[in-house]
Amino acid sequence: MVEYHPLRSEDHNPTTAEYARLNNDAERRAKECRSAKMPCLSHLCRRDYDDVYEPSDDTYLLIDAIGMDVDAMMTTEGEEGERRRRRDDRRGGEKRGGDIIEKKIIRRDDIEITLEIGCGTGVPTVYLATRLRDMAADDRRVVARGEDDATEDDANDDDDVVAAKKKTSNSRRVAHFVTDINADAIRITKSTATMNGLSHDDVRAIGCDLASELLDELENDVDVLIFNPPYVPTPDEDVGSTAGIEASWAGGADGRVVIDRALPQIARLLAYPHGVAYVVVVDDNYPERIMQLMYERYGILVIPWLRRRARNEYLTILKMTTTRMYSGQTRERDFALT
Amino acid sequence: MRLLTHNFLRSNVKGTENGYPLIIEVTTVRCEESPVDREFLLSLLPKVDYPALRSAVRQLGPHCDPPLPDLPEDMPWSDEDLTSLDDATISSLHRALFDVYLVEGYLVCPDTGRKFPVKDSIPNMILHEDEI
Secondary structure, X not given: OOOOOOOOOOOOOOOHHHHHHHHHHHHHHHHHOOOOOOOOOOOOOHHHHHOOOXXXXXXXXXXXXXXXXXXXXXXXXXXXXXXXHHHHHHHHOOOOHHHHHHHOOOOHHHOOEEEEEOOOOOHHHHHHHXXXXXXXXXXXXXXXXXXXXXHHOOOOOOHHHHHHHHHHHOOOOOEEEEEEOOHHHHHHHHHHHHHOOOOOOOEEEEEOOOOOOOOOOOOOOEOEEEEXXXXXXXXXXXXXXXXXXXXXXXXXXXXXXXXXXXXXXXXXXXXXXXXXXXXXXXXXXXXXXXXHHHHHHHOEEEEEEEEEEEOOEEEEEEEEEEOOOOOHHHOOOOOXXX | OEHHHHHHOOOOOOXXXXXXXXXXXXXXXXXXXXXXXXXXXXXXXXXOOHHHHHHHHHHHHHHOOOOOOOOXXXXXXXXXXXXXXXXXXXXXXXXXXXXXXXXXXXXXOOOOOOEEEEEOOEEEOOOOHHHO
């Protein structure tokens, strides 16, 4: 058993009891949330899953989390939502970390660049991309309806139409980037995108390790970041530095070897103030320590967002948001934990 | 791969001092005209490195049909003020960033000369173990 490190800031870093409460909230949220509709994967056959991770409970929980926030985006859009959000931001101040994240919903207009690290079959990004596309289409329909009505009665431009017009006047397009160290995963993600009605170039795919080749140029630029890491505890030598299906799940000591390499990258990439990251972990990864070190080193607030038991493991989607602009000083810091 | 992606990529091969921007070696390009989305373009421009985009257009432009004209030497916008951009400039920036695809070819590290292959429009930046 590893010693539990005392927590420095009580405001942001829960004690173990506090963490248990957050976990309970996350379990409740997972029970209450709508089950996200899986993108179609009928283009894949059994043989493909020899090369790429087959979507499983972790994938489902991840898209449930994304879906829940997209739903919230739709209900808090518009001026009322914006007013409420600002008010909550002001009231929340720097105090209650968890509460701030719960109320802080990324606005659709803030989403210009998304990035998924280790995309596998591409399910999470394709899910997000199709949801955002459908929202844009809905707005266009509302505007079109409003224009029809307007010919009959100009004064009767209802609030929905005004709001939708405002939204469509802003850009509805998003640049979605995905990376994977496995070339098969990149190829399959592209086909998952087209299979689900996206154009072949809606998802910009790059074969690379984590986001290493994008770090400098996308620093502070990623609005939504998705990461379903290899989190299974294994001997370190099983961690795949090159392609192969083991790379999709083998996580080394505490399942943290790949996660710990990715955390500083996530801190650097997330846009301030609105950027949000969704990261899959299991309890073996010591998520409460991830919370602590992300806040202390990078000012990133982490909260267990959805939590569900799947066979022999407890899966948690950690939601990460920024509290300050990334500063280069922390860039070279080693992430090794003692 | 389009030039927006190219604009965000850097070489991290061992021994690289400055792996940006990557030099483009063209085998096949594809040009596909898409409708100009002014708002989208304006929202992305502050994230775009203009000198890198300009040199990419010089390398890729001659291979396009019709050839892509060079972008102006001076950056046509400032990140604080994007309103000064006229329609013609918007359309040439849009074309450069979104309508031209490097289908096959290489991205070359300007420092070490390491060639990263691009196949089916997908750049492969994965390093071998001895390059990390």
